[in-house]
Amino acid sequence: MSETTLKVRSAGAERRIRALVAKPGLNSHDRGAKVIARALRDSGMEVIYTGLRQTPEQIVEAAMQEDVDVLCLSILSGAHMTLLPEIVGLMKRRSLDDVLVIAGGIIPDEDISKLKEIGIAEVFGPGTPTHVTVDYIKSNLRRKL
Amino acid sequence: MPDSRELEEIMEKSGRWERTTLRRYLESRPERKSEFTTNSGFQVKRLYTPTDLSNLDLSEDVGYPGEYPYTRGIHPTMYRGRLWTMREFSGFGTAEETNRRFKYLLSEGETGLSVAFDYPTIMGYDSDDPMARGEVGRCGVAVSSLADMETLFEGIPLEKVSTSMTINGPAAMLLAMYVAVGQKQGVSPGMLSGTTQNDMLKEFFAQKLCIFPPQPSVKLVIDIIEYCAKNLPKWNPISISGYHIREAGANAVQELAFTLADGVAYVQEALDRGLDIDEFAPRLSFFFAAHNDLFEEVAKFRAARRIWARFMRERFKAKSNRSMWMRMHVQTSGCTLTAQQPTNNIVRVAIQALAAVLGGTQSLHTNSYDEALALPSEEAVRIALRTQQIIAHESGISNTVDPVGGSFYLETLTKQMEEEALRYIDRIEAMGGIFQAIEKGFLQKEIANSAYKHQLEIEKKERIVVGLNEYTGNETSSIPLLRIDPEVEGVQLRGLRRLKESRNQDLVSRRLEKLRQATEKDQNLMPHILDCVKAYCTLGEICGVLREVYGQYQELTVF
Numbered sequence: 001m002s003e004t005t006l007k008v009r010s011a012g013a014e015r016r017i018r019a020l021v022a023k024p025g026l027n028s029h030d031r032g033a034k035v036i037a038r039a040l041r042d043s044g045m046e047v048i049y050t051g052l053r054q055t056p057e058q059i060v061e062a063a064m065q066e067d068v069d070v071l072c073l074s075i076l077s078g079a080h081m082t083l084l085p086e087i088v089g090l091m092k093r094r095s096l097d098d099v100l101v102i103a104g105g106i107i108p109d110e111d112i113s114k115l116k117e118i119g120i121a122e123v124f125g126p127g128t129p130t131h132v133t134v135d136y137i138k139s140n141l142r143r144k145l
Numbered sequence: 146m147p148d149s150r151e152l153e154e155i156m157e158k159s160g161r162w163e164r165t166t167l168r169r170y171l172e173s174r175p176e177r178k179s180e181f182t183t184n185s186g187f188q189v190k191r192l193y194t195p196t197d198l199s200n201l202d203l204s205e206d207v208g209y210p211g212e213y214p215y216t217r218g219i220h221p222t223m224y225r226g227r228l229w230t231m232r233e234f235s236g237f238g239t240a241e242e243t244n245r246r247f248k249y250l251l252s253e254g255e256t257g258l259s260v261a262f263d264y265p266t267i268m269g270y271d272s273d274d275p276m277a278r279g280e281v282g283r284c285g286v287a288v289s290s291l292a293d294m295e296t297l298f299e300g301i302p303l304e305k306v307s308t309s310m311t312i313n314g315p316a317a318m319l320l321a322m323y324v325a326v327g328q329k330q331g332v333s334p335g336m337l338s339g340t341t342q343n344d345m346l347k348e349f350f351a352q353k354l355c356i357f358p359p360q361p362s363v364k365l366v367i368d369i370i371e372y373c374a375k376n377l378p379k380w381n382p383i384s385i386s387g388y389h390i391r392e393a394g395a396n397a398v399q400e401l402a403f404t405l406a407d408g409v410a411y412v413q414e415a416l417d418r419g420l421d422i423d424e425f426a427p428r429l430s431f432f433f434a435a436h437n438d439l440f441e442e443v444a445k446f447r448a449a450r451r452i453w454a455r456f457m458r459e460r461f462k463a464k465s466n467r468s469m470w471m472r473m474h475v476q477t478s479g480c481t482l483t484a485q486q487p488t489n490n491i492v493r494v495a496i497q498a499l500a501a502v503l504g505g506t507q508s509l510h511t512n513s514y515d516e517a518l519a520l521p522s523e524e525a526v527r528i529a530l531r532t533q534q535i536i537a538h539e540s541g542i543s544n545t546v547d548p549v550g551g552s553f554y555l556e557t558l559t560k561q562m563e564e565e566a567l568r569y570i571d572r573i574e575a576m577g578g579i580f581q582a583i584e585k586g587f588l589q590k591e592i593a594n595s596a597y598k599h600q601l602e603i604e605k606k607e608r609i610v611v612g613l614n615e616y617t618g619n620e621t622s623s624i625p626l627l628r629i630d631p632e633v634e635g636v637q638l639r640g641l642r643r644l645k646e647s648r649n650q651d652l653v654s655r656r657l658e659k660l661r662q663a664t665e666k667d668q669n670l671m672p673h674i675l676d677c678v679k680a681y682c683t684l685g686e687i688c689g690v691l692r693e694v695y696g697q698y699q700e701l702t703v704f
Binding site for chain 2: 025026027028029030031033037038049050051052055077079080081082083108109125126127129130131
């Protein structure tokens with residue numbers, strides 16, 4: 001982790017990575033979202049957590065208002081194939097293509113490949129160590145810091 | 146309990162053992178770790194002896210099963226008389242599909258039903274609400290009106306089966322639908338047995354499926370308790386739940402303490418409503434999780450019964466023994482299941498189920514091994530049910546009451562759990578009670594801290610999870626998972642449209658208006674909600690009226 005931190009800093013970073021953790025849909029299981037929010041914060045990122053039950057519109061609006069570098073979507077309800085494509089579509093329409101979008105939760109393998117095709121960069125399943133997600137974000141940002 | 150002379154002798158012998166046998170052994174064979182702890186962080190000693198029980202009064206604190214303080218169980222014969230109820234939480238897709246799963250489980254030897262509703266239902270939305278998009282029938286069964294409930298229980302005689310419904314915000318509406326289905330089957334409300342979870346307090350800090358703000362939410366909880374006390378004598382109007390607190394990240398002692406604190410708050414609210422303690426307390430029921438730390442879990446269940454009995458008798462002056470009984474349902478822990486090497490979960494579930502049975506539960510749900518990946522497949526849920534049946538019929542555990550009671554280790558842990566939980570409850574009361582503790586974010590923060598600590602322990606390998614952070618090789622090939630038919634949403638929407646076209650719209654409007662007036666006048670809403678569901682007002686319409694009067698809850702986000 002310290003290596004990637006150095007890499008980001010040596011790229012002339014003045015500011016910290018800004019991350020939005022969001023929970024689309026009605027599902028309220030936020031243990032994972034909160035753990036990841038805290039892990040990102042502990043790794044030095046600025047983290048905004050939307051709270052529960054956000055519509056795709058609300059999430060994209062928050063991503064824009066907060067000017068985030070990465071959007072982390074946590075979903076465990078099985079509604080991912082409806083809600084995540086909507087979010088990605090709205091991001092594109094708002095020209096937020098340079099925001100890294102990742103997802104976590106209970107998402108079957110066969111859906112993961114479809115989600116990657118439409119622009120979800122990576123999907124982290126149950127049991128993923130938090131540093132794996134942190135490292136992934138740090139080395140895959142699309143925006144310059 | 147040995148007398149002081151005998152204790153001295155035991156201490157002397159223990160000292161000798163430590164100085165000789167133990168010391169010699171440790172010189173050549175050091176222990177694996179410098180410190181051993183339980184899941185909740187209690188230090189575990191190398192050996193427990195009668196001296197550990199010196200502050201325990203065996204007759205006052207442990208006593209006999211079926212007698213105060215019920216540490217050893219609420220019934221004198223426990224499973225020698227009757228086995229626990231085997232109840233698998235199930236629901237997915239349409240009411241028709243779930244009805245088929247119910248019948249399958251009953252045919253395989255399940256002894257009670259347990260309904261999982263989908264998120265729109267849980268949040269009080271109809272399947273055609275914009276908020277429901279993508280969620281219909283995904284994590285449970287979609288029930289938007291009495292028509293769906295009729296389908297759900299079609300061909301299942303409600304006078305013969307008990308049904309548990311995991312429903313909180315709209316508990317009154319779903320209970321009303323169940324009552325209405327019963328009446329259509331010719332079963333009077335007084336004959337119905339089962340449980341509505343109806344525990345809103347834990348929603349505000351643990352599961353977070355809240356529709357209305359805390360005060361009106363708890364008002365509805367008490368409406369149901371009051372209504373059932375008078376009309377549904379065999380129904381458990383509430384299942385005061387630690388399960389969700391635990392799943393959100395709490396450790397065992399926090400689960401115990403926060404659940405009991407919720408229980409105290411409900412009792413107080415019901416007393417404030419003017420109910421007599423012995424009129425409603427016998428029907429209060431509880432719901433806990435069972436994790437892997439076997440002895441700590443058994444200790445938790447035993448401590449829970451002891452604390453509750455004492456609260457009821459000493460604090461709330463209950464006279465009836467039944468008011469002092471803590472009857473509980475237990476579910477094995479979803480958050481301990483791994484997506485990696487999923488068949489290992491069968492073993493975890495067996496250990497957890499064992500803890501529940503050794504702890505004296507009245508009812509048990511065993512998780513399916515595929516639940517870290519999807520809703521259970523038919524095969525997975527059958528194995529889960531078989532796990533209970535094997536424990537019941539092959540392990541011999543059910544042949545005697547409280548088989549591990551009296552263990553020096555278990556009794557010490559039970560005492561520790563009790564003391565630590567009471568300390569937490571005192572802290573909550575010092576804040577002004579559970580409402581204030583929620584408002585301050587205290588409970589949310591405690592849970593989030595424990596969840597994060599647990600995660601870091603796994604990542605640092607201070608806690609080994611087999612197949613996840615150790616022994617990770619040889620991942621077996623993938624297992625067959627249940628897929629929810631994407632057509633569910635369409636089927637559900639068409640059914641709802643047909644219902645809205647065929648019902649008496651005038652009656653619907655009049656009943657909803659009467660409900661609004663009753664809500665504004667702060668009356669008990671159960672009879673009005675029952676009138677609404679019988680007129681086929683939808684769940685979303687009924688909750689809509691309440692949303693307009695009560696407002697919606699805005700969550701406090703703490704991480």
